Amino acid sequence: xxxxxxxxxxxxxxxxxxxxxxxxxxxxxxxxxxxxxxxxxxxxxxxxxxxxxxxxxxxxxxxxxxxxxxxxxxxxxxxxxxxxxxxxxxxxxxxxxxxxxxxxxxxxxxxxxxxxxxxxxxxxxxxxxxxxxxxxxxxxxxxxxxxxxxxxxxxxxxxxxxx
Amino acid sequence: xxxxxxxxxxxxxxxxxxxxxxxxxxxxxxxxxxxxxxxxxxxxxxxxxxxxxxxxxxxxxxxxxxxxxxxxxxxxxxxxxxxxxxxxxxxxxxxxxxxxxxxxxxxxxxxxxxxxxxxxxxxxxxxxxxxxxxxxxxxxxxxxxxxxxxxxxxxxxxxxxxx
DNA sequence: TCAGGGTAGACAACCCGGTTGTCGACCTAT
DNA sequence: ATAGGTCGACAACCGGGTTGTCTACCCTGA
Numbered sequence: 001x002x003x004x005x006x007x008x009x010x011x012x013x014x015x016x017x018x019x020x021x022x023x024x025x026x027x028x029x030x031x032x033x034x035x036x037x038x039x040x041x042x043x044x045x046x047x048x049x050x051x052x053x054x055x056x057x058x059x060x061x062x063x064x065x066x067x068x069x070x071x072x073x074x075x076x077x078x079x080x081x082x083x084x085x086x087x088x089x090x091x092x093x094x095x096x097x098x099x100x101x102x103x104x105x106x107x108x109x110x111x112x113x114x115x116x117x118x119x120x121x122x123x124x125x126x127x128x129x130x131x132x133x134x135x136x137x138x139x140x141x142x143x144x145x146x147x148x149x150x151x152x153x154x155x156x157x158x159x160x161x162x163x
Numbered sequence: 164x165x166x167x168x169x170x171x172x173x174x175x176x177x178x179x180x181x182x183x184x185x186x187x188x189x190x191x192x193x194x195x196x197x198x199x200x201x202x203x204x205x206x207x208x209x210x211x212x213x214x215x216x217x218x219x220x221x222x223x224x225x226x227x228x229x230x231x232x233x234x235x236x237x238x239x240x241x242x243x244x245x246x247x248x249x250x251x252x253x254x255x256x257x258x259x260x261x262x263x264x265x266x267x268x269x270x271x272x273x274x275x276x277x278x279x280x281x282x283x284x285x286x287x288x289x290x291x292x293x294x295x296x297x298x299x300x301x302x303x304x305x306x307x308x309x310x311x312x313x314x315x316x317x318x319x320x321x322x323x324x325x326x
Numbered sequence: 327t328c329a330g331g332g333t334a335g336a337c338a339a340c341c342c343g344g345t346t347g348t349c350g351a352c353c354t355a356t
Numbered sequence: 357a358t359a360g361g362t363c364g365a366c367a368a369c370c371g372g373g374t375t376g377t378c379t380a381c382c383c384t385g386a
Contacts, residue, residue, distance in 0.1 A: 125303065257381045
């Protein structure tokens with residue numbers, strides 16, 4: 001008679017979180033073992049946002065809905081890891097324009113592939129249609145929430161490093 | 164033609180994270196507006212673990228698979244918020260036994276209710292059977308992963324506070 | 327009996343990713 | 357020319373985690 005304090009709702013939340021972490025841990029671990037040590041899931045997403053046009057710190061902050069200072073820290077990390085370069089804009093001396101490096105593109109495409117591989121494994125496990133249904137439901141359930149689905153992922157990271 | 168860098172796998176990860184955050188933000192916000200300001204999702208889960216028998220810092224750390232120091236910090240927060248009390252064990256002077264207070268029980272049951280209300284809304288949205296299927300699939304997809312599904316949730320918190 | 331080894335908890339320093347606030351530099355519009 | 361808004365840098369802080377060190381305490385076995 002100890003359990004059962006567990007609410008089905010909390011279970012569900014844990015399930016969702018677990019699913020996310022599972023994917024991220026897998027991808028980050030694989031990334032690390034393929035020449036991209038030190039990369040976090042958030043780097044993945046931030047880099048993609050940059051590539052898609054958020055090429056200044058302030059803009060990146062807006063896209064990810066975090067402060068520009070937070071974005072600047074992320075950019076510093078990306079720069080340190082060699083994924084982006086910064087150069088001052090000739091036409092506006094305030095902004096430092098961001099450019100994704102070749103290595104950055106490598107990481108992005110590899111990351112995308114790895115994420116999709118995990119998804120494919122899941123599809124194999126429960127069936128492609130079932131996975132599609134699951135995604136559709138999730139999309140429906142989260143579509144009407146305040147903030148965009150762009151919020152960064154402050155999770156995952158250290159796992160999978162056990163060499 | 165700018166998108167499409169987006170991999171379906173990454174989309175899925177974001178969907179899962181979004182679902183989790185959506186639930187947590189909702190619950191934490193509601194909790195705050197009902198006399199439990201300052202509580203984080205992790206407090207919820209930690210408190211439940213304590214109630215279910217993890218009544219010392221070290222044990223709580225083990226249950227949540229974090230260091231005992233991390234557990235001690237969480238406990239300090241719970242104590243400050245009035246959700247647990249600590250007293251030295253009469254039969255073992257090393258341990259500080261944890262006890263969930265009345266207010267703690269309040270918060271736990273309210274939290275469980277709120278989580279389940281969110282889940283009920285979801286059930287209403289996509290159908291109870293569909294939700295059950297979704298949960299079953301998620302459980303299946305995450306069941307064979309290394310660490311237990313007990314890892315704390317370092318997320319959510321500040322939302323819903325806009326008064 | 328008492329010496330070791332293991333465990334509980336306290337404390338400190340640190341990391342990481344976020345926050346707010348301040349600042350100087352820079353554009354731009356009036 | 358100046359006022360207001362934006363950009364990026366810097367500093368301080370917070371929350372939640374880490375490692376490492378330390379003392380107090382229990383327990384067991386020689």
